[in-house]
Amino acid sequence: MMDAIKLGRKVLEVEANAILSMKDRLGPEFVRAVELIRQSEGKLVTTGIGKSGQIARKLASTFSSTGTPAVYLHPAESAHGDMGIIGSKDVVLALSYGGESAELVQTLAFCARRGIPVIGMTGKAESSLAKASKVVLDVHVSAEACPLGLAPTASTTASLAMGDALAMAVLELRGFSALDFAEYHPGGSLGARLLTRVKDLMHSGEAMPLVTKDTPMKQVFSIMTHRQVRGVAGVIDERGDLIGVITDGDIRRRLEKNGDPLEGMAGDLMNPSPRTIDQEELAEKAFFLMEQFKIQLLFVLDSSSGVPHKPVGILNYQDLLSAKIR
Numbered sequence: 001m002m003d004a005i006k007l008g009r010k011v012l013e014v015e016a017n018a019i020l021s022m023k024d025r026l027g028p029e030f031v032r033a034v035e036l037i038r039q040s041e042g043k044l045v046t047t048g049i050g051k052s053g054q055i056a057r058k059l060a061s062t063f064s065s066t067g068t069p070a071v072y073l074h075p076a077e078s079a080h081g082d083m084g085i086i087g088s089k090d091v092v093l094a095l096s097y098g099g100e101s102a103e104l105v106q107t108l109a110f111c112a113r114r115g116i117p118v119i120g121m122t123g124k125a126e127s128s129l130a131k132a133s134k135v136v137l138d139v140h141v142s143a144e145a146c147p148l149g150l151a152p153t154a155s156t157t158a159s160l161a162m163g164d165a166l167a168m169a170v171l172e173l174r175g176f177s178a179l180d181f182a183e184y185h186p187g188g189s190l191g192a193r194l195l196t197r198v199k200d201l202m203h204s205g206e207a208m209p210l211v212t213k214d215t216p217m218k219q220v221f222s223i224m225t226h227r228q229v230r231g232v233a234g235v236i237d238e239r240g241d242l243i244g245v246i247t248d249g250d251i252r253r254r255l256e257k258n259g260d261p262l263e264g265m266a267g268d269l270m271n272p273s274p275r276t277i278d279q280e281e282l283a284e285k286a287f288f289l290m291e292q293f294k295i296q297l298l299f300v301l302d303s304s305s306g307v308p309h310k311p312v313g314i315l316n317y318q319d320l321l322s323a324k325i326r
Helices: 002-020 028-039 050-065 102-114 128-132 154-174 178-184 189-195 217-226 248-256 283-293 317-322
Strands: 044-048 070-073 091-095 118-122 135-138 210-212 232-236 242-247 276-278 297-301 311-316
Touching: 002 154, 028 091, 028 118, 028 135, 028 154, 044 050, 044 102, 050 070, 050 091, 050 154, 091 102, 091 154, 102 128, 118 128, 118 154, 189 283, 210 217, 217 232, 232 311, 242 248, 242 297, 276 283, 283 297, 283 317, 311 317
Parallel strands: 044 070, 044 091, 091 118, 118 135, 210 232, 276 297
Antiparallel strands: 232 242, 297 311
């Protein structure tokens, strides 16, 4: 068992060193590669065969999800019609550690004929791929992590890390934001947090428990119990503006003071400073407000309307949990 752990640690050390050794190699060529991709009016086409192809496929996905349209082209398929994927305004990112993959020949020749820039990612600076590339990214490693020195391990890790560095540099220079990222990942938790707005989750219309300050508390209690959103009542004036709120907590506090919660009118018990939120705010902000003020419900307003203080909906904590905002 200890031998396995020792071997595992050695692999991790070799691959970590392979990545760290590339730090000092980043220079003008890396900058040129970043600018080629950033300024391209087309897409990024990644290509490679074998393990390099798997890395190229992953990098296409990474670029696509971070604001750079990208697609993977299988070099063996490119010679049988798929070469049409490459457009005149595209940039090609070709991966081959040895730089002599026969399958890449046709793709590189096509790019040369059409004047399409190629960024070559290779471990051999004098290889055919390097010579055919406009920009060369050096990913050579001193040793593979494979005990036999044969299976691509440290070299593929280095290529993946270099590709990620390239993608993140382009992302940063393009000003790609978390909101942009969420737009490309609407099904994920980040998408839910950054794309879902209060109006998408709020209850409106008859679901809102609304009363006036002259509504008898017995009727208020009934509304708080039987509406879709329970445990609260919003108090509105003659114009429909929200002027207060009554919660279960207000009723409990009256009971603690030996008061009759069914006595009097809504205006006698309401809190005249209700917490509210605009319907266009992100649901994430509603979550923050509820946690900050330790409340379960927020009345929703529409500040852009002609009646900015009139409630248009109500949002509760469970709505946010159900929507997986957190």
